[in-house]
Amino acid sequence: MVHKKAGALALVAALMLSTSAFAQDKRVVTWNADYDPIPLAAAEALIADFEAANPEIDVQLTNFDHEGYKNAIRNFLTADPPDLANWYAANRMRPFVEAGLFADISDVWANNGLIDALASSVPSSTIDGKQYAIPYTYYQWGIYYNRDAYAAAGVEPPAADATVDWATFLANCEKFKAAGIDCVTTGSVAKWPVAGIFDYLSLRTNGYQFHADLAAGKISWTSPEARAVFAEFAKLQPFVTENHAAIDWQDAAAIFTQGKAAHYVMGNFAVGVFKEGGMTNDNLGFMVFPEITPGIARAEEAPTDTIHLTSGAKNPDDAKLFLAFMASAEAQSKWNAAVGQLPTNKNATVDAADPFLTEGFQALSTATGGIAQFWDRDADAEYASLGMDGFQQFLVQPEELEAILERLEQARLRLFPQ
Amino acid sequence: MANATDTVAAAPMPRASGRWNQRKIAPWLFLAPGLFMFAVYVLWPIVQSISLSFYDWNGLYNRDGEFTGRFIGLQNYRELGSDPAFEISLWNNLKWLVLYMLALPIGLFLSIFLNQTVRGIRLYKSLFFFPFVISQVVVGLIFAWFYAPNFGLFYLLTEWITGDGTAILADPDLVTYGIIAAGLWPQIAYVMILYLTGLNNVAPDQIEAARLDGAKGWKMLWYVVLPQLRPATFIAVIVTVIGALRSFDLVSIMTSGGPFGSSRVLSFYMYEMALGEIGLRMGYGAAIAVVLFAIMMIFISGFIWKMWRDETQR
Structure with missing residues (x-):
């Protein structure tokens, strides 16, 4: 949901059944994944490395179309489980863990020192004290800005290391508005982009724990803390691109690259889209979301992609070997360098030539508040969807605040009986 | 559809006249493939949907292939x-x-x-x-x-x-x-x-x-x-x-x-x-x-x- 690239064609996916020649005498590990072409090539390179080190094992990757995978996984986990399957951390993996379809791999974590190496991802990989996932990549969210738009509006761009505070940010928004430039753009047809904005407002107003508790249904939507978040949201609302509810996030990226908007609250995967739109490292900038409540430990959003061992795995021992390999610093450095994302292993390296990865790695490794997954991964699926409906409606009809809060509160009481 | 059972009932009936029986059975024989498809692909899913609407179920079977739903009566409709x-x-x-x-x-x-x-x-x-x-x-x-x-x-x-x-x-x-x-x-x-x-x-x-x-x-x-x-x-x-x-x-x-x-x-x-x-x-x-x-x-x-x-x- 968070990472929405166009999926590879299903036909192509079906044709790429196996990555290596079939060999009778090798022990086979099967792996179902949903990669786009670039990540797929990176994964195949890793498989080649792994097979070179373990010549008696043959890893067979079956690639699925991105969108189709979400339904396919529900079928193949029961009907014909592979040894390994791609999925997402935190609440997104919970249904499969609770149905007993993902296997406990705490031993892989313990035997390979991963609790320390993958420290930032321990909470999102753990359910009831056991680990069920190997996180191998994540990417930061934050604010991307267009220096050309800054120049056009005559606003001083943020200095390299200094953080912008919220009052300055809003004051700048006024200047952009006067210059006919949208201060913040977004395209919310798919709803999740507004969840990114809300999450940051929530993390900056009340901190990480509030975000986690809100997503878990522990906090009332009519509480003063929740209202405070919407109060900040209301300050930003007039500066967000009009009609965003009918714009795809990629189309909003076009508004941003053309300089008709100055900021875009997005995940790092959008950098590729921005650059396709003609932006370069010279006019594209990244900054962390401004501090709102002074003194709150800065938390960031970094949705994590994971690999899981299925309960029906036919070759769990070799599959665990491969999982340990995917958790290693070398494998993660290589895969993430190819894909342009961040490794979760703290000993891994990041391509120093990519300013966005470097800044993202910096932002995440200094986020003392914690790493949030994203609204729709931290919250239960239905609750997340109702929440995003509310955020989107507020951004269109801020005057409906009371009705929105009331509706969300009703949903909370129904989904999480107190 | 209720008549579908007649096919079964009609077969062993003592025949009054061979011709009459043939006339009675023939239409059902011709209808049979259609009725079969209709029953399997239309009627059965309707029955299944109705019965499923009384359950709370996330669509998953567990590892042993058991249904994981929970019967909740009319709760879905009340909601x-x-x-x-x-x-x-x-x-x-x-x-x-x-x-x-x-x-x-x-x-x-x-x-x-x-x-x-x-x-x-x-x-x-x-x-x-x-x-x-x-x-x-x-x-x-x-x-x-x-x-x-x-x-x-x-x-x-x-x-x-x-x-x-x-x-x-x-x-x-x-x-x-x-x-x-x-x-x-x-x-x-x-x-x-x-x-x-x-x-x-x-x-x-x-x-x-x-x-x-x-x-x-x-x-x-x-x-x-x-x-x-x-x-x-x-x-x-x-x-x-x-x-x-x-x-x-x-x-x-x-x-x-x-x-x-x-x-x-x-x-x-x-x-x-x-x-x-x-x-x-x-x-x-x-x-x-x-x-x-x-x-x-x-x-x-x-x-x-x-x-x-x-x-x-x-």
């Missing part, structure tokens, strides 16, 4: 009663039903307009029929671009006229009407073709007789032509009602039910709840499907009753 999203979907379905009926008069008008013999009329007819031939997905995309903020033709047009562009698909009050307009485009073509074939069967001698009696214009249409088009009208109403109720593809392509769920219809809400990546509440989705089925049943039984009456009166 529907207080679900604002369901209420919006229901109202939108009603808007679809009512406004989709516009396809009938417009289709009739177009068919009468095209029912003439001039050079190249076949080309004009096929051009008018074109929107029905292309996929609904394409129709949805075309209209989504037509309405698109900042560059869509409709948006630019409203911007030029009123000075402030209207992005139909971003406006919670207008979005459903925008999608219905997109749906009407192919539906009108469909109704038009039904009427065109109907017009071929209008008896020329009656038209001639009416003309001699001095009927023309509206009177001719209303008293002479329309009564003869009744079978075409009947089919047109059926396909339009069904088309309105199963409006799913356009909603899914153009807005995914947004903004914030204001363009949802029952079929789309059911999909979101049961099969979308959010939700996965099979029982709740089934309950929505049952409600949609009940609404359809009102119309379907009306049609069946009318057909049955027509056949027996003959």
Whole structure:
């Protein structure tokens, strides 16, 4: 949901059944994944490395179309489980863990020192004290800005290391508005982009724990803390691109690259889209979301992609070997360098030539508040969807605040009986 | 369908006469494949959906292949009663039903307009029929671009006229009407073709007789032509009602039910709840499907009753 690239064609996916020649005498590990072409090539390179080190094992990757995978996984986990399957951390993996379809791999974590190496991802990989996932990549969210738009509006761009505070940010928004430039753009047809904005407002107003508790249904939507978040949201609302509810996030990226908007609250995967739109490292900038409540430990959003061992795995021992390999610093450095994302292993390296990865790695490794997954991964699926409906409606009809809060509160009481 | 059991019962009956028996069995034998398919692919899923609507189930079986649902009785239906999203979907379905009926008069008008013999009329007819031939997905995309903020033709047009562009698909009050307009485009073509074939069967001698009696214009249409088009009208109403109720593809392509769920219809809400990546509440989705089925049943039984009456009166 968070990472929405166009999926590879299903036909192509079906044709790429196996990555290596079939060999009778090798022990086979099967792996179902949903990669786009670039990540797929990176994964195949890793498989080649792994097979070179373990010549008696043959890893067979079956690639699925991105969108189709979400339904396919529900079928193949029961009907014909592979040894390994791609999925997402935190609440997104919970249904499969609770149905007993993902296997406990705490031993892989313990035997390979991963609790320390993958420290930032321990909470999102753990359910009831056991680990069920190997996180191998994540990417930061934050604010991307267009220096050309800054120049056009005559606003001083943020200095390299200094953080912008919220009052300055809003004051700048006024200047952009006067210059006919949208201060913040977004395209919310798919709803999740507004969840990114809300999450940051929530993390900056009340901190990480509030975000986690809100997503878990522990906090009332009519509480003063929740209202405070919407109060900040209301300050930003007039500066967000009009009609965003009918714009795809990629189309909003076009508004941003053309300089008709100055900021875009997005995940790092959008950098590729921005650059396709003609932006370069010279006019594209990244900054962390401004501090709102002074003194709150800065938390960031970094949705994590994971690999899981299925309960029906036919070759769990070799599959665990491969999982340990995917958790290693070398494998993660290589895969993430190819894909342009961040490794979760703290000993891994990041391509120093990519300013966005470097800044993202910096932002995440200094986020003392914690790493949030994203609204729709931290919250239960239905609750997340109702929440995003509310955020989107507020951004269109801020005057409906009371009705929105009331509706969300009703949903909370129904989904999480107190 | 209740008669299906007769097949079994009829076989071992003591035969009064071989000929009579053959006559009795033969139609059932011919019907058997159809009945079998109907039972397996229509009736059985209906029964399953209804029973599923009494469960709370996320669609997963556990490792041993056991059903993981929990029986909750009428809880899903009670929840529907207080679900604002369901209420919006229901109202939108009603808007679809009512406004989709516009396809009938417009289709009739177009068919009468095209029912003439001039050079190249076949080309004009096929051009008018074109929107029905292309996929609904394409129709949805075309209209989504037509309405698109900042560059869509409709948006630019409203911007030029009123000075402030209207992005139909971003406006919670207008979005459903925008999608219905997109749906009407192919539906009108469909109704038009039904009427065109109907017009071929209008008896020329009656038209001639009416003309001699001095009927023309509206009177001719209303008293002479329309009564003869009744079978075409009947089919047109059926396909339009069904088309309105199963409006799913356009909603899914153009807005995914947004903004914030204001363009949802029952079929789309059911999909979101049961099969979308959010939700996965099979029982709740089934309950929505049952409600949609009940609404359809009102119309379907009306049609069946009318057909049955027509056949027996003959």
